[in-house]
Amino acid sequence: MDAEELKKSKELPRRFFLNVFLGGLWSVATSVFAFIAGAATLAPLFKQDGGQWIRVASFAELGEEPKAFVVDHVLEQGWTRENRKTLVYAYLDAKRQPVILSSSCTHLGCAVRWNKKFQLFECPCHGGIYSEEGAVVDGPPPRDLARWPVKVENGTVLALRT
Numbered sequence: 152m153d154a155e156e157l158k159k160s161k162e163l164p165r166r167f168f169l170n171v172f173l174g175g176l177w178s179v180a181t182s183v184f185a186f187i188a189g190a191a192t193l194a195p196l197f198k199q200d201g202g203q204w205i206r207v208a209s210f211a212e213l214g215e216e217p218k219a220f221v222v223d224h225v226l227e228q229g230w231t232r233e234n235r236k237t238l239v240y241a242y243l244d245a246k247r248q249p250v251i252l253s254s255s256c257t258h259l260g261c262a263v264r265w266n267k268k269f270q271l272f273e274c275p276c277h278g279g280i281y282s283e284e285g286a287v288v289d290g291p292p293p294r295d296l297a298r299w300p301v302k303v304e305n306g307t308v309l310a311l312r313t
């Protein structure tokens with residue numbers, strides 16, 4: 152073995168080690184980049200909308216009997232942002248506190264209607280019946296009507312859309 156061959160035989164493991172090290176470093180760097188890019192892209196899909204306080208009515212508009220109000224709000228789902236109108240019922244309870252009920256029937260989502268004569272909410276789709284407080288009275292609905300958290304600010308009734 153001459154001097155030149157000896158030198159090459161020593162360089163080979165060093166070069167091999169360098170290639171493996173750089174290859175590993177490149178793999179780690181690209182994996183980290185892919186993870187960050189993927190997380191940034193998919194994050195909106197898993198974003199929890201914390202809800203928003205939306206104006207329902209002025210306090211003076213509410214009475215003891217449920218009254219329908221159409222409220223405007225923004226629905227954010229993933230990357231989309233959509234202006235929505237939702238029907239709710241609002242009234243004052245015995246302590247004169249505002250109550251906001253969703254109009255969406257808990258069976259299959261049809262909009263319930265207030266029946267003034269019988270003092271009940273009726274669902275036109277499959278005959279679901281709810282009390283004034285939104286409790287299921289009869290029919291297929293599995294749960295009471297949803298109650299939206301409510302607060303009053305400067306004479307305005309606000310509901311937390313969740």
Ligand code: FES
Nearest residue numbers: 256258274277279
């Ligand atoms: S959707 Fe209301 S009873 Fe079926």
